[in-house]
Amino acid sequence: MDFSLNEEQEILRNMARNFLTKECPKSFVKEMNEDEKGYSPTLWSKMAELGWMGFIFPEKYGGMEGNFLDLSVLMEEMGRACLPGPFFSTVILGGISLLEGGNEKQKERFLPKIARGEIILTLAVTEASGNYEPEGIETRFIKTNEGYTIDGTKVFVPDAHIADYILVAAKAKESKGNNGIALFIVDTKSHGITVTPLKTISGDKQCEVRFEGVKIKEDALIGGLNNGWSIIQKIWPKIVVARCAEVVGGAQEALEMTIKYAKEREQFGQPIGTLQAVQHYCADMVADVDGCRHITYQASWMLSCGLSCDKEVAMAKAWCSDAFRRVTAKGHQIHGAIGFTEEHDLHLYYKKAKTWELFYGDSNFHREIVAQQMGL
Amino acid sequence: MDFSFTKEQESLRQEVRDFLEAKVRDGEFQVKSNGWVESHSQKFSKDMSSRGWIGMTWPKEYGGHERSYIDRAIVMEEMLTYQAPIGFHFLADRQVGPAIIHFGNDEQKKTYLPKIINADISIAIGLSEPNAGSDLVSVKTTAIEQGDFYIINGQKVWTTGGHRADYIWCLVRTDLNAPKHKALSEFIVDVKTPGITIRPIINMAGIHSFNEIFFEDVKVPKENLVGPKNRGFYQLMAQVDYERAGLERLMQNYPLFKNLVEYVKNEKRNGKALSKDPFIRNKLAELEVEYQIGRLFCYHVAWTLSQGRIPNYEAALCKAFCTQFEQRLSDAATSVLGLYGQLMPGSEYAPMDGDAADSYLWSVSYTIQGGTLEVLKNIVATRGLGLPVAKS
Numbered sequence: 001m002d003f004s005l006n007e008e009q010e011i012l013r014n015m016a017r018n019f020l021t022k023e024c025p026k027s028f029v030k031e032m033n034e035d036e037k038g039y040s041p042t043l044w045s046k047m048a049e050l051g052w053m054g055f056i057f058p059e060k061y062g063g064m065e066g067n068f069l070d071l072s073v074l075m076e077e078m079g080r081a082c083l084p085g086p087f088f089s090t091v092i093l094g095g096i097s098l099l100e101g102g103n104e105k106q107k108e109r110f111l112p113k114i115a116r117g118e119i120i121l122t123l124a125v126t127e128a129s130g131n132y133e134p135e136g137i138e139t140r141f142i143k144t145n146e147g148y149t150i151d152g153t154k155v156f157v158p159d160a161h162i163a164d165y166i167l168v169a170a171k172a173k174e175s176k177g178n179n180g181i182a183l184f185i186v187d188t189k190s191h192g193i194t195v196t197p198l199k200t201i202s203g204d205k206q207c208e209v210r211f212e213g214v215k216i217k218e219d220a221l222i223g224g225l226n227n228g229w230s231i232i233q234k235i236w237p238k239i240v241v242a243r244c245a246e247v248v249g250g251a252q253e254a255l256e257m258t259i260k261y262a263k264e265r266e267q268f269g270q271p272i273g274t275l276q277a278v279q280h281y282c283a284d285m286v287a288d289v290d291g292c293r294h295i296t297y298q299a300s301w302m303l304s305c306g307l308s309c310d311k312e313v314a315m316a317k318a319w320c321s322d323a324f325r326r327v328t329a330k331g332h333q334i335h336g337a338i339g340f341t342e343e344h345d346l347h348l349y350y351k352k353a354k355t356w357e358l359f360y361g362d363s364n365f366h367r368e369i370v371a372q373q374m375g376l
Numbered sequence: 377m378d379f380s381f382t383k384e385q386e387s388l389r390q391e392v393r394d395f396l397e398a399k400v401r402d403g404e405f406q407v408k409s410n411g412w413v414e415s416h417s418q419k420f421s422k423d424m425s426s427r428g429w430i431g432m433t434w435p436k437e438y439g440g441h442e443r444s445y446i447d448r449a450i451v452m453e454e455m456l457t458y459q460a461p462i463g464f465h466f467l468a469d470r471q472v473g474p475a476i477i478h479f480g481n482d483e484q485k486k487t488y489l490p491k492i493i494n495a496d497i498s499i500a501i502g503l504s505e506p507n508a509g510s511d512l513v514s515v516k517t518t519a520i521e522q523g524d525f526y527i528i529n530g531q532k533v534w535t536t537g538g539h540r541a542d543y544i545w546c547l548v549r550t551d552l553n554a555p556k557h558k559a560l561s562e563f564i565v566d567v568k569t570p571g572i573t574i575r576p577i578i579n580m581a582g583i584h585s586f587n588e589i590f591f592e593d594v595k596v597p598k599e600n601l602v603g604p605k606n607r608g609f610y611q612l613m614a615q616v617d618y619e620r621a622g623l624e625r626l627m628q629n630y631p632l633f634k635n636l637v638e639y640v641k642n643e644k645r646n647g648k649a650l651s652k653d654p655f656i657r658n659k660l661a662e663l664e665v666e667y668q669i670g671r672l673f674c675y676h677v678a679w680t681l682s683q684g685r686i687p688n689y690e691a692a693l694c695k696a697f698c699t700q701f702e703q704r705l706s707d708a709a710t711s712v713l714g715l716y717g718q719l720m721p722g723s724e725y726a727p728m729d730g731d732a733a734d735s736y737l738w739s740v741s742y743t744i745q746g747g748t749l750e751v752l753k754n755i756v757a758t759r760g761l762g763l764p765v766a767k768s
Contacts, residue, residue, distance in 0.1 A: 001446050002378040003679050009377075069377060259761050274766035276750070279757030286756055287697050294672035295665075298379045305380075315665045367661035374637055374664055376651040 003294075009073045016074055019050065020081035026345040032084035033203025033348075037162050039085030048117025053091055057099065061111035068238060069304040072245040072297065079246030080253045082348050084204070086120045086159040092242045093158070094121025097167050101183060101223045101231035110165070110185070119164040124154035124209055125232060132361055134178035134229050139211060141170040141182060147217040148184065153210050156359075160195045160207035163188050168211065169228050181228035184220045191215070202351035237313040240360050241303060244296040247320040247356055251289045251327045254349040258285065258331040265336075272334070281330045288323035295319050314361075314369035321357040321366070328353045385450055392454040395427065400458065409629040409731040410738050411459030412466070414583060416540050421464040421495035430469050431493035433681075434477060438489035449623060449678040456627035463537060468492040468499040470622060472545050475562070475615045479603035488564065499564070500541035502532035502589060503612070509534075510751045512547060513556045513609060517591060519548040519563060526550070526563065526601065528571075528594040534745075538587035539574050541567060547612060550605050560608035563600050570594070581737035582720075614686060616747065621677040621691040626670045626698040628742070629705055629735045633667065635728045636660070636709050643727075650712065659708050663701070670698040689760025692752040699742035699749065706735035 005013065023043055032038050047053065056071050057063025066074075078087060095114050098106060098121075113119045129136035139152025150170050160166055165185050172180035188195070192214040198206045223231050259282060262273035272278050299316040302309035328350040332339045339346040357363070381389070400407060405415060424430055432448040434440025455462050473492050476484055491497045508514040517530025528548060538544060544565050551559035567574070571594035577586035603611050637660060640650040650656055673694040680687040687694075709732040710717030721730035743749040757763040 001381065001675060001679050003676050005377060259763065262763055270767060271764050273757070273763035276754060279763055280750065280753040282761055282763060283693070283696065283753035283756035286760060287693055290673070290676075290693065291669045291697070294676060295669050297377055298672060301377050301379050315668055318661070318665050319669060364658060367658050367665065370661035370664055371651075371657040374660065376637070376641065376657050376660060 003297075005073060009070060012070060013073050013077060015050075016077035017080070019046075020077055020083060024081045024083050026082070026348065029082045029084055029348055030203075038159070038203075038205040039162065044085060045117055047087070048115070051115075052087070053095070053117050054111070054115025055091070057095065057111050057115055061107055062115035063111070067304040068241075069297070069300050072241065072300040075242050075245035076249035076252075079249030079352075082250065082253075082352060086122065086162060088242065088246070089122040089159040089163065090114060090120050092239055093123035094165065094167055096235050096238050097123060097183070097231065098185070098222065100235050101227070102185075103222075105219070106185070106222065120159065120162050121165050121167065122157055122159045122163040124157040124160065124166050124168045126156045127152070127154055130155070132365070134181055137169055137171050137181055139168065139170040140173045141184070142173045144215070147215065147220065150184065150186070150211040150214045150216065153208060155208050156198070157207045157209050159205050160188070160209045161197050161205055166193075166209060167222065168209075169232060170211075172225070178229065180226055181232075182225050183222040183228035183231050184216055185222055186211075186214060186216055186220060200355065202355040203348075204352075204355060236360075237299075237303060237309065240313050240317045240366075241296060241299045243356055243360055244292065244316045244320040245300060247324045247353075248289070248292045248296050250349050250352055250356070251285075251292055251320075251324045254324075254328050254331045254346065254353075255282075255285045255289050257346060257349075258282065258334050261335055278334055281334055285327045285330050288327050292316075292320045292323050311370060311373035314366040314373065317361055318363045318366035318370060321361075321363040324349075324353040325357055381446070381450070385447060388447060389450050389454060391427075392429070392451050395423075396454060396458040396460055399423075399460070405459075405461045407458050407631050408729065409459065409632040409735050410581075411631075412456065412462050412624070413536075413585060413628065413738075414463070415461030416463035416498070416537065417461040418464050418495055418498070420461045424462070424465070425493060425495045430465050430495060431473060431489065434473060434489060434493070438477075438485050439493040440489065445678040445681040446675070449675060452623050453627070456623055457630055459631055464498045464540075465492065465495050466624075467501055467537065467545075468497070470624075471501060471615055472499045472564070475545070475611065476564075476602060478614065479562070479607075479611045483599065484564075484602060497542040498537070498540060499543045499545055500535050500538040500587075502535050502538070502544045502546040502565075504534045505531060506533055510748050512612065513560070515547055515549060515560065517546070517548045518552070519546075519550050519561065519596065521550075521598075522595075524598050525595045526598060528563070528565070528591040528596055530591050532589040532591075533586075534577070535574075535587045535589050536585055538567075538589055539576060539584070543567060544589065547608055550608075554606060557609040558606055560612075561605050562602045562608040562611055563596055564602060565594065565596050565600060569596065579738075580740065581734060613688075617686050617688050617691045621674070621681070621687060621694055623671070623674045625695050625742070625746075626667065626674055626701065628738070629702055629709075629731070632709055632728065632731045632735050633663065633705055635731065636712065639727060640712060645714070656712055659712070663705055663708060666697075666701045666704070670694075670701050673697055689756050692747070692755040693760065695746060696743075696749055696752040696756070702735075702742050703739045706732065706739040710736045 051064045054063035055066045098110050127136055141148045141150045167185050169183050192212040194210040196208045200206055262278050265272050295316045299312040428441050429451050431440040432443045436442050505515050519526040519528045546563045546565050549559050550561040571592040573590040575588050576584045578584055643650045677687045677690050677694050713732050716727050717732050719726035719730050720733050
């Protein structure tokens with residue numbers, strides 16, 4: 001057993017932290033939350049130069065061949081910085097889907113462009129039902145002579161407003177139940193696509209995407225016609241754990257912010273950190289954060305070793321979803337009124353905690369998987 | 377990072393499991409929650425000793441095995457899974473031995489360590505007093521120098537297993553004038569010394585596990601002082617990190633947890649398996665997640681020790697987390713069983729022979745013994761996070 005990062009991971013972490021401290025201060029995060037696009041193309045290029053976009057791609061696609069555990073170290077730092085922009089959408093949702101589900105031609109076509117920071121991708125699975133079940137997919141495709149036509153509406157699609165391509169899960173027109181789901185990569189400039197941003201609490205960009213008679217070519221199909229759901233299932237654990245890694249960083253930052261405040265802020269003639277109630281809250285926060293770290297890195301390590309870990313992944317998201325929310329709520333309680341202001345930074349994390357809880361299955365969703373894994 | 381065990385560690389685990397399976401088959405003990413606390417078998421401890429499972433991390437020079445803390449955690453995890461009767465050697469192995477290794481002199485190491493390792497002696501811990509629980513600096517029992525001896529007078533309380541021990545590890549006041557924390561010392565005291573009276577205290581689970589111990593002009597040879605005189609408090613601060621770190625804080629009710637999961641699968645209420653009730657599924661899954669995180673906390677502490685670092689805030693955090701899990705487990709178990717949740721061991725209607733009710737009663741003590749939850753959180757906050765200590 002070894003709970004520590006290796007030397008390369010330490011270097012990666014320090015490099016990422018230094019870079020993001022400089023390039024992504026909280027003022028920038030707030031600016032981007034208000035910004036229509038929600039990201040800075042300049043920062044995006046710099047991240048691409050560091051090799052982050054192709055971090056886990058094979059070298060032949062312009063990648064750095066990092067493993068998933070290394071990527072988690074990077075995601076943790078992004079979560080800590082509350083990094084705005086489409087990294088998660090492009091690399092985790094889009095890149096990993098193509099890496100795991102795409103054919104050679106598709107990988108050659110898209111992955112190097114992702115690695116160079118030239119294109120932004122996202123994945124559209126959820127619909128009006130708001131669930132992550134195959135039953136929830138009502139978007140339909142029809143086979144045509146040239147390719148396919150897609151009709152339907154996706155909701156909660158991250159960064160679709162700036163995406164160059166959307167990977168979309170659709171069901172064959174004639175299909176009933178859970179069968180016939182296919183995954184397509186669609187150019188957002190295609191005729192018939194309407195993207196409408198949704199107003200959410202955290203300032204990150206999510207959209208409704210309407211597909212009305214959108215015509216795509218044969219080569220837009222990723223995997224076989226009936227393989228869409230199995231690709232989603234295959235990439236799902238990585239999506240979930242990458243999100244958990246962001247939670248680890250975000251929760252750690254919220255904790256550190258709070259400890260600093262508890263040491264500085266004086267009431268009744270001494271720092272509030274001397275008060276037992278405050279100390280106990282802080283101790284609870286550490287338990288939550290360290291719990292997030294251990295359970296997430298365990299799952300991440302298992303994924304990078306190719307071990308089967310459905311239960312560990314579900315445990316990680318079940319814990320992180322609730323723990324991050326608890327940590328930021330206690331952080332607010334300790335900060336008092338100042339934390340409730342817009343100028344303070346804590347609300348960025350409080351909002352993220354809720355958004356990240358709701359994405360890719362909340363704690364109840366994942367505890368149900370744990371229950372199944374326990375044989376219940 | 378690596379969350380796997382080595383091949384040797386996997387085979388160690390299997391060896392321990394085989395050993396325990398054979399013991400259960402032979403009827404030497406029954407797998408039952410809280411089993412290890414209540415049972416005390418020198419024979420069992422001697423069998424463990426012959427396998428090299430006592431003093432696992434200690435120096436070879438004194439009969440130890442110089443194995444890693446992870447190895448020790450593996451053995452402990454299996455012992456607790458089966459709730460094996462490890463009470464005879466447990467406190468000496470967990471706490472007293474490491475204290476002697478760190479603070480004892482050569483003579484003490486040669487005298488006590490091999491005896492602990494061979495399960496020749498059982499040792500209880502006498503720290504608390506009627507007015508010194510969390511505030512151990514306030515202990516009033518005195519040990520006053522007189523020639524080649526110290527004369528001990530006073531009273532200890534909550535001494536687990538004191539009635540079966542050969543020795544008591546005592547925290548006493550050796551200086552009546554110095555500041556409180558600079559006046560304490562640690563002694564190892566033979567219970568057969570004249571002047572010692574041991575009285576049972578029955579806990580609310582109906583078990584005689586606690587004792588109160590009275591010392592009346594008890595003459596203890598000077599060589600029984602462990603470490604320098606008046607340094608006892610500082611020694612103790614390091615020792616308790618060992619006490620708080622173990623899997624025993626997580627797994628006291630492991631059989632209950634395991635059996636509860638099986639129980640809900642097989643039991644029907646209102647024509648439906650209990651396991652199909654969404655609230656029960658959610659509750660048990662929640663406990664499972666907490667259990668697995670607690671397990672990672674425990675192994676993280678063992679790993680920290682194996683790196684040569686004292687896990688002081690991590691150990692406090694680990695104990696705080698794990699004991700709360702155990703309380704929630706016993707509470708959930710009694711609730712899931714409905715009316716049957718209140719039935720004590722021995723009742724003919726009691727599912728799992730009353731393990732749920734029994735654990736529910738025991739669980740009150742988990743967040744008190746070895747440092748209350750609140751004291752542990754203060755340690756995490758002040759030692760771990762560097763929060764300031766209140767002006768007194």
